[in-house]
Amino acid sequence: MAPNTVTNADGANAYTELMDPNRRWYNNKRLVILNAWIALLLVTSTASGYDGSMMNGLQSLPQWEGYFNFPTKGKLGLLGAIQNIGSLAGYPFTPYLCDGIGRKPTVFIGALFMVIATGVQTAAQSVGMFIGARFLVGFGLTFAASASPMLIAELSYPKYRAPLTSTYNSLWHLGSIIAAWATFGSFKIQSTWAWRIPSVLQAAPSVVQVFLVWFVPESPRYLVRKGKEAQALEILAYYHADGDENDPLVRYEFEEIKAAMEFDRAVAANVGWKAFLSSKGNLKRLRIIIAIAFFSQWSGNGLAGYYLNKVLSAIGITNPTTQLLINGILSIWSLVCALAASSMVEHFGRRTLFLASASLMTVCFTLQTVCFARFTISGDNNAAHGFIAFLALFSAAYNLAFSPLIVTYALEILPYNIRAKGFNIFNITISATLVFNQYVNPIALAALNWKYYVVYCVWLVCECIFLYFYLVETKNHTLEETAAIFDGEDAREKIVGSAATHVGLGKGAEENGGDEKGSTEFVEIA
Template identity: 80%
Template sequence: MPETLIKPVNSANAYTNLIDPNRKWYNNRRLIALNGWIFLLLITSSASGYDGSMMNGLQSLPQWETYFNFPTKGKLGLLSSIQNIGALAGYPFAPYLCDGIGRRPTVFIGALMMVIATAIQTASQSVGMFIGARFLIGFGLTFAASAAPMLVAELSYPQYRAPLTSAYNSLWHSGSIVAAWATFGSFKINNTWAWRLPSVLQAVPSLVQVLLVFLVPESPRYLVKKGKEEQALRILAYYHADGDENDPLVRYEFEEIKAAMEFDRTVAANVGWKSLISTPGNLKRVRIIIAIAFFSQWSGNGLASYYLNKVLSDIGITNPTTQLLLNGILSIWSLLCALTASTTVERFGRRVLFLSSACLMTLFFTMQTVCFARFTISGDTNAANGVIAFIFLYSAAYNLAFSPLIVTYALEILPYNIRAKGFNVFNITISIALIFNQYVNPIALAALNWKYYVVYCVWLVCECVFLYFYLVETKNHTLEETAAIFDGATEKIADSAATNLGGAKNASGEEKGSSEFLEKA
C-alpha cells in the first residue's frame, strides 16, 4: 500500500481558520514589506540558475572556446561540474552556520564569497584560474542556498508559505534567462569581454544581498531555539498581524513552534547527525529527500540545462546564434511554466503534481529519444524539429513539480531541529548528482549519441514507481504540522499549543482560553 495513505490527524489545518480573510499580500503594508524581504532571499536561486545557463551559453561563444583552447569531453565536464564540487566542499559547514549564527548571517557570508569569486572569474587569465573561481562560486553559493530557502519558509505568512517557497527554486530560471540573453548579447563583442561581461553580471544578485540582507528579519524559529522568544513573537506579530501579539493566528503559530521544539527535545530526540536515521519517521524523510534530489537532476534535464549546444549540434543545428537564441527562449519558457506551477501547489497538492510531472516527463523524453534516433539514422529534418518540440514539452513537464516543489517539500517535511542538517543532505545529493551528470554527460553523449537517452527513459519509469509508493501528501499544513505527520505527532503538538494558548491575553488585557482562539478550527 502506498505510504501516501498516511493521514494527518484532525487537528491539522487549524491555522487556516485563524487567518484574517481580509489580509492579503497586496493590501497590507507589512505583508508587502515581508514579501519584499523574501524576494531578496529568493534571488539566491537566480544566482545559481545564472551560473548553469552562463556555462551553457559560453560553450557557444567562439571567443570563450578560443581563449580556453576548445575544451571537450572530460575538460568540458570539469569546467561545468567544478562549481558543484565547490558546493560539495561547503556542505559540511553550512548547517552549523545556519543553526549556530542564524539564517541571515549565513546568507551574507555566502553572498560575499560569491561576489569575490565572480570578480576572480571575470579576471581569469588561464583555464586554471577560471576553474578555481568557479570552485569558490560553488563554495559560497552553498551557504546562501542552504540558509535562504529555510528563512523564506520560516518567515512567510502561512497562506503564502508554499507558493513562495516553491517560487524559490522556480526562480532558478530567472537567472538562467539573464545569463542566456547576456551571452546572446555579448556574442558580437570581438574580444574576451564576450565572456567576461556575462561573468560580471553574475555578481549582481549576490551584491544586492550583501548590501541588504541584514535588513531582513531573522527566523522566529531560530530565535525561539536560541531562547529569544519575545523577539520571535514580535517578528511574527509585526509581519503576520500588524503588530498584535495576541492575534489568534500569531499566538497559534508561536505556541505551535514552541510545542514542536519541545516535542523534538523531549520525545523525538532530534539532535545531531545521527538523528537523521534514529527514528522511522526520520528514515522516511531522508529516503524521500534523497530520492527527489536525485530525480531533480537525473531525469534527463541535465542534457538541455548544461549541454544544449551539444544536443543541438547533434541534430544539425550548429549556428551559434541559433543555439544561443534557442537557449534564451527555453529559459523564458521554463520560468513561465515553473512560476505557474508554483501558484497551484496548495490547490492540487504535492502528490498530484509530482506524479503528473514524472509521467509526462517519461512520455516526452521517450518521444524526444525516438526523434533523435530517427534523425541520427535517416537524417530526417522533421525528426530534428521534433527533438526541439519535445525538449520544450519536456521542460513544461519537469517544471510542473521538480522546479517548484523539491525545495518546498524537503523543507516542510523536516522538523526544525534537523531542518538544516536534512536540507544539507538534500543539497549534497543534488551536488553529487550534478557532478556526475555534468562530467559524464558530454563523454556519454560523444560515445553513445542517441542511445544514451534510453538510459534516462528507463530511469524515469523507476521515478514514477517510487513517487507513487512513497510520496506523502502535505498540502495545507504549517511547517510544524507537516513535519509531525511522519512521526504521528500532529495531535500532540496541536494539543500542547492549544493548552499553552489558555493563558494568552487579548489586546484589552483579558484572558482568552484556547477554545476561543481555536473555535473556528
Template identity: 75%
Template structure:
C-alpha cells in the same frame, strides 16, 4: 495510526487557517508587502545558481570563450561544468552549523561575500586553471547562501503564502538562466574576451544586492525561539503577520505551535545530530524521500539540455551559434513561465498529484524526443529533428510542473526545525553529487552514444515514477510543525495537536470576547 495522525493534523491546519484575517492580502497590507519584499531578496539566491548553469551553457557557444580556453572537450568540458558543484561539496560540512549557529541572515551574508570575491577572480581569469578555481569558490559560497535562504523564506512567510513562495524559490533558477542566456546572446558580437567576461561579472549582481540589504530582513522566528529569544520571535511574528498586534489569534497560535514543536525536539526527540537521520523510522523515511527527489531532480534527462544545449543541438543539425543562443534564451523564458505557474498551484492540487503528473509527462515526452532524435540521426529526417526540438520544450514544461517548484518546498516541509538545516544540507549534497556525475559523464557518454544515451534516462524515469507513487506522502494544508510531526508517529502528532487544540480554545475565547465587546460598543452607540 497514519490515518488518525493525518486527520488530526488536517483539523489543526483548518483551525489555523480560520485564524487568518481574510481581509489581509499581500497586495493590500503594508507589512505583508514589506515582508514579501524581503523574501524576494532571499529568492534571488536561486537566480545566482541558475545563472551559473545557463552561463556555462551559453559560453560553450561563444568562439571567443573556446579560443581563450583552447576548445575544451569531453573530460575538461565536464570539469569546467562540474567544478562549481565540487566547490559546493566543500562547503556542506559547515553550512548547517552556520545556519543554526549564527542565524539564517548571517549565513546568507557570508555566502554572498564569498561569491562576489570568486566572481571577480572568474571575470579576471587569464588561464583555464584560474577560471576553474574561481568556479570552485563560487560553488563554495553558494552552499552557505542556498542552505540558509530557503529556510528563512519558509520560516518567515505568512502562512497563506508559505508554500507558493517557497516553491517560487527553486523556480527562480530559471530567472537567472534567462539573464545569463540573453546576456551571452547579447555579448556574442563583442570581438574580444569581454564577450565572456561581461556575463561572468554580472553573476555577482544578486550577491552585491544581498550584502547591502540582508541585515534589514527579519530573522527566523523559529531560530529566535530555539535560541531562547522568544520575545523577539513573538515581536517578529506580530509585526509582519498581524500589524504589530502580539495578541492577535493567528500570532499566538503560531508562536505556541513553534514553541511546542521545538520543545518536543529538545525533550522528547533529543537526538538532533547526524545520527538522528537513521535512528528512527520517521527520520529514515525522511532521508529516503529527500535523497530520492534530490537525485531525481538532476538525473531525469534534464541535465543534458540544462548544461549541454549546444551539444544536443549540434547532434540535431542546428550548429549556428546565434541560433543555439536564441533557442537557449527562449527555452529559459518558457521554463520560468511553466515553473511560476506551477508554484501558484501547489496548495490547490497538492504535492503528490503534481509530482505524479510531472514524472508521467516527462517519461512520455522524453521517449518521444528519443524516437525523433534517433530517426533524424539514422534517416536524416529534418522533420524528426524539428519534432525532437518541440519535445525538448514539452519535456521542460513537464519537469517544471513539480521538480522546479516543489523539491525545496517538500524537503523543508517534512523536516522538523532541529533537523531542518542538516536535512536540507543532505538534499543539497545529493543534488551536487548528481550534478557532478551528470556534468562530467554526460558529455563523454553523449559523444560516444549520441541519441541512444537518451534511452538510459527513459528507463530510469519509469523507476522514478514507481518510487514516487509508493513513497511520497501528501503534505498539503499543513503547517511546518504539523507536516514534520506526521513522520514521527503518534507521540509527536498527539503532543502537537493537543497543544494546538488547547491554544485554539484560548484563541476562540479571545475572539468571542472581542465580538462581545464590539456588540456592547454598538449597543451603546445605538
C-alpha cells in the same frame, strides 16, 4: 503496498480560521514589507540559475572556446562540474552556520563569497584560474542557497508560505534567462569581453544581498531555539498581525513552534546527525529527500540543461546564434511553467503534481529519444524539429513539480531541529548527482549518441514507481504539523494539541464531537 496518503478533513491548515481574511499581500503594509525582504532572499536562486545557463551560453561563444583552447570531453566536464565540487566542499560547514549564527548571517557570507569569486572569474587569464574561480562560486553559493529557502519558509505569512517557497527554486529560470540573453547579446563582441561581461553580471544579485540582507528579520524559529522567545514573538506579531502579540494567529504560531522544538529535543531526541537513523519517521524523511534530490538532476534534464549546444549540434543545429536563441527561449518557457506551477501547489497538492510531472517527463523524453534516433539514422530534418518540440514539452513537464516543489517539500517535511542538516543532505545529493552528470554526460553523449537517452527513459519509469509508493501528501499543513504525519499521534498531541490549547481551540474541538485533536485527520504512512 498502497500509496501513502494524508488528508486534511476540512481542506485547510490549522491557521486558516485564525487568519484575518482581509489581510492580503497587496493591502497590508507590513506584509508588503515582509514579502519585499523575502524577494531579496529569492534572488539567491536567480544567482544559481544564472551560473548554470551562463556556462551553457559560454560553450556557444567562439571567443570563450578559443580563449580556453576549445575544451572537450573531460576538460569540458570538469568546467561544468567544478562549481558543484565547490558546493560539496562548502556543505560540511553550512548546517553549523545556519543553526549556529543564524540564517541571515549565513546568507551574507554566501553572497560575499559570490561577489569575490565572480570577480576572479571575470579576470581569469587561464583555464586554471577560471576553474578555481568557479570552485569558489560553488563554495559561496552553498551558504546562501542553504540559508535563504529556510529563512523564506520560516518567515512567510502562513497563507503564502508554500507558493513563496516554491517560487524560490522556480526563479532559477529567471537567472537562466538573464544569462542566456546576456551571452546572446555579447556574442557579437570580438574580444574576451564577450564572455567577461556575462561573468561580471553574475555578481549583481549577490551585491544587492551583501548591502541589504542585514535588514531582513531573522527566523522566529531560530530565535526560539536560541532562547530569544520575546524577539521571535515580536517578529511574528509585527509582520503577521500588525504588531499585536495577542493576536490568535501569532499566539498559535508561537506556541506551535515552541511545542515542536520541545518535542524534538525532549521527547523524540530529534537532534544531531544520528537523529536521521533514530526513528522510522526520520528514516522516511531521509528516503524521500534523497530520492527527490536525485530525481531532480537525473531525469534527463541535465543533458539540455548544461550541454544544450552539444545536444543541438548532434541533431544538426550548429549555428551559434540559433543555439543561443533556442537557449534563451527555452529559459523563458521554463520560468513561465515553473511560476504557474508554484501558484498551484496548495490547490493540487504535492503528490499530484509530482506524479503528473514524472509521468509526463517519461512520455516526452521517450519521444525525444525516438526523434533523436530517427535523425541520427536517417537524417530526417522533421525528426530534429520534433526533438525541439518535445524538448519544450519535457521542460514544461519537469517544471510542473521538480522546479517549484523540491525545495518546498524537503523543507516542510523536516522538523526545525534537523531542518538545516536534512536540507544539507538534500543539497549534497543534488551536487553529487550534478558532478557525476556534468562530468559524465558530455563523454557518454559523444560515445553513445542517441542510445544514451535510453538510459534515462528506463530511469524515469523507476522514478514514477517510487513516487507513487512513497511520496506523502503535505498540502495544507503547517511546518510543524507535518511532524505529526511522519512521527505519529504522540507528535500530533504534543505539537498541534498544545498550540490549540494555548489559544483556546481545544475546548472548541471537544464541543465538536469530543476530539481534542481538532479536525485534521492523518493517515499513517508506511
